[in-house]
Amino acid sequence: MKPMSNKEGFVLRLEDFLPYRLVVAASLVSQATARTYSTKYGIGIAEWRVIAQLGEFGTMTAKQIGERSHMHKTKVSRAVATLTRKKMLAKRANRDDKREAFLSLSPVGLEVYESIAPAAQALSQRMFGEVSSEDRDAFERVLNTVTARAAALADTSAELPD
Amino acid sequence: MKPMSNKEGFVLRLEDFLPYRLVVAASLVSQATARTYSTKYGIGIAEWRVIAQLGEFGTMTAKQIGERSHMHKTKVSRAVATLTRKKMLAKRANRDDKREAFLSLSPVGLEVYESIAPAAQALSQRMFGEVSSEDRDAFERVLNTVTARAAALADTSAELPD
DNA sequence: TGACATTGGTTTCATTTGTAACTACTTTGC
DNA sequence: GCAAAGTAGTTACAAATGAAACCAATGTCA
Numbered sequence: 001m002k003p004m005s006n007k008e009g010f011v012l013r014l015e016d017f018l019p020y021r022l023v024v025a026a027s028l029v030s031q032a033t034a035r036t037y038s039t040k041y042g043i044g045i046a047e048w049r050v051i052a053q054l055g056e057f058g059t060m061t062a063k064q065i066g067e068r069s070h071m072h073k074t075k076v077s078r079a080v081a082t083l084t085r086k087k088m089l090a091k092r093a094n095r096d097d098k099r100e101a102f103l104s105l106s107p108v109g110l111e112v113y114e115s116i117a118p119a120a121q122a123l124s125q126r127m128f129g130e131v132s133s134e135d136r137d138a139f140e141r142v143l144n145t146v147t148a149r150a151a152a153l154a155d156t157s158a159e160l161p162d
Numbered sequence: 163m164k165p166m167s168n169k170e171g172f173v174l175r176l177e178d179f180l181p182y183r184l185v186v187a188a189s190l191v192s193q194a195t196a197r198t199y200s201t202k203y204g205i206g207i208a209e210w211r212v213i214a215q216l217g218e219f220g221t222m223t224a225k226q227i228g229e230r231s232h233m234h235k236t237k238v239s240r241a242v243a244t245l246t247r248k249k250m251l252a253k254r255a256n257r258d259d260k261r262e263a264f265l266s267l268s269p270v271g272l273e274v275y276e277s278i279a280p281a282a283q284a285l286s287q288r289m290f291g292e293v294s295s296e297d298r299d300a301f302e303r304v305l306n307t308v309t310a311r312a313a314a315l316a317d318t319s320a321e322l323p324d
Numbered sequence: 325t326g327a328c329a330t331t332g333g334t335t336t337c338a339t340t341t342g343t344a345a346c347t348a349c350t351t352t353g354c
Numbered sequence: 355g356c357a358a359a360g361t362a363g364t365t366a367c368a369a370a371t372g373a374a375a376c377c378a379a380t381g382t383c384a
Contacts, residue, residue: 020214028313030185052174143187153289
């Protein structure tokens, strides 16, 4: 099964194709990470992200959570709903704007956060721990620029010629 | 909205948390890339991956495609089905093992490949083009180790203590 | 003030996805 | 040669997902 060089000539070597490799890596990382919390607390990726945001920032509206975590608002909405059902969230109405509500972790939610966060950190260590700090810095730099670029490209819904 | 340092003390700074950033970047890249083919040829990510594999390697079984592209076999199966419906694939039975079949691109499929592949390449250039080659090398190194590590962790379905 | 657009958030609906069960075929061990 | 186990691929079913419609509240602007 060697790369074929077909008549027309253009062959994309997926192994060398960074977007592809990035996506594959991310999906594996995501899968591996999910096991940390999904099994233990019966919550999914979206739920964990909400908890993580609130664990870090204390109090946010659903909108803010969505923005910071790059999650679709329906996803946030549903994650908040299930977390509320599980008593992991505290919801406080905003007197000045009754459309939104301030969300934060309930004691139970905080417990979960305090239990999962270190585990996630440890897992990250196992995955990224052995790369040199120079490589890690470079990695972060690339992630930064790529994220920015891709976000710009992904946003332009109509502004692209086809 | 500044990071809170809650009582228990452990705070996970998501902005610095590599698995998280990796996943976010990948999802944006994936979104941006999808636009290249989804609109133009009415095919999805899975379909494109199948085409890309066949474009690169010529002939493969569904199993091989799944392995190389890290796709679930049902996903491959369905992608192959829709591509077949679109006359983009050629299927040849394997006389020695009637369970599997050899897949390759039909002329139409090859056309699609030859049209999408350079576009994907160009898009990749727009996203990764401006990073230095040293950074890119480092990036690849990290992707390699992380992919390996994560794959190992993700595989162990039952072998983890909880 | 009051129409109209906008926004935070939820719900509905169709599509996508993965798990598990299943079919057809092949391999293994006796 | 044959029963049992395993494998490639499909299908049925349930859960996750996103687009679009929707609701209630807010902002805008005449």
